[in-house]
Amino acid sequence: xxxxxxxxxxxxxxxxxxxxxxxxxxxxxxxxxxxxxxxxxxxxxxxxxxxxxx
Numbered sequence: 770x771x772x773x774x775x776x777x778x779x780x781x782x783x784x785x786x787x788x789x790x791x792x793x794x795x796x797x798x799x800x801x802x803x804x805x806x807x808x809x810x811x812x813x814x815x816x817x818x819x820x821x822x823x
Contacts, residue, residue: 782805785805786802
């Protein structure tokens with residue numbers, strides 16, 4: 770059985786990042802994914818932390 774947290778993350782990542790952008794090349798993909806990751810890890814409130822940022 771898959772880990773529920775990983776499944777939730779992959780679904781959110783796909784919906785918010787991968788489905789929203791058309792990547793021109795690998796450099797562009799890495800840049801957009803890094804921007805999404807920074808926002809997700811440092812600026813967005815998380816329900817597991819009572820809507821606080823990390």
